[in-house]
Amino acid sequence: MTDSSTGTSAGNNAGNSEGENRVLNGLIDGYRRFRDSGWNPHRERWARLSEGQQPEVMIVACSDSRVDPSQIFDVDPGEIFVVRNVAALVPPFETSPGHHGVSAALEFAVQVLKVKEIVVMGHGMCGGCKAALTQELHGAEPGQGGFIADWISMLDEARAPVAAEFGTTGRPAEREMEQAAVRVSIENLMTFPCVRHKVKTGELTLRGTFFAISDGVLHLMDKDTGQFAPVA
Numbered sequence: 001m002t003d004s005s006t007g008t009s010a011g012n013n014a015g016n017s018e019g020e021n022r023v024l025n026g027l028i029d030g031y032r033r034f035r036d037s038g039w040n041p042h043r044e045r046w047a048r049l050s051e052g053q054q055p056e057v058m059i060v061a062c063s064d065s066r067v068d069p070s071q072i073f074d075v076d077p078g079e080i081f082v083v084r085n086v087a088a089l090v091p092p093f094e095t096s097p098g099h100h101g102v103s104a105a106l107e108f109a110v111q112v113l114k115v116k117e118i119v120v121m122g123h124g125m126c127g128g129c130k131a132a133l134t135q136e137l138h139g140a141e142p143g144q145g146g147f148i149a150d151w152i153s154m155l156d157e158a159r160a161p162v163a164a165e166f167g168t169t170g171r172p173a174e175r176e177m178e179q180a181a182v183r184v185s186i187e188n189l190m191t192f193p194c195v196r197h198k199v200k201t202g203e204l205t206l207r208g209t210f211f212a213i214s215d216g217v218l219h220l221m222d223k224d225t226g227q228f229a230p231v232a
């Protein structure tokens with residue numbers, strides 16, 4: 001990361017235009033680096049990608065700024081179809097009113113792109129999973145934590161045994177919750193008829209993974225036991 005000039009001559013109110021420019025300028029600096037190293041030397045690839053995408057894998061990851069799937073898996077543009085949200089959750093198949101963003105992405109990946117694998121990637125130090133465990137946002141109003149509380153309430157059932165065995169605070173409990181959340185997403189994926197069908201016919205494989213931020217180690221879930229082990 002470059003440390004661009006921030007300037008100090010203007011006002012000092014948080015959120016003033018100078019502060020906004022500092023953030024934007026950082027993004028523009030990054031964009032220029034991308035043009036030099038990620039675009040210009042790879043014109044052919046971008047020309048090919050302009051005709052369409054054929055990723056073989058969909059990845060469901062957390063919105064957390066530390067766990068970018070394309071960085072962790074070191075893939076090129078066009079290789080992974082990604083959905084990121086709080087705690088990397090896939091909700092169950094629901095036809096209730098509302099805007100089902102994850103379901104829409106899933107439908108597109110499975111039915112249109114025909115991805116061969118769906119990888120759910122949980123991670124260490126996940127704030128969403130921590131809130132699911134502590135239930136600290138329980139009862140909050142929408143816009144004051146209520147949307148998060150509602151979203152992570154889909155972990156309530158998985159939370160109960162974790163809280164009973166490990167309590168609701170501390171890394172051992174949090175890690176159990178983080179890995180249980182991956183299992184919930186995998187289970188919920190199977191509630192989608194199109195996913196269930198393709199898993200049964202062997203056209204689609206579901207995989208649970210977990211990225212430990214503190215040591216940078218990726219773990220794979222054993223699909224039979226639900227346990228996670230580090231990738232060798």
Ligand SMILES: [Zn+2]
Pocket residue numbers: 062063064086087088123125126127128129
């Ligand atoms: Zn997270």
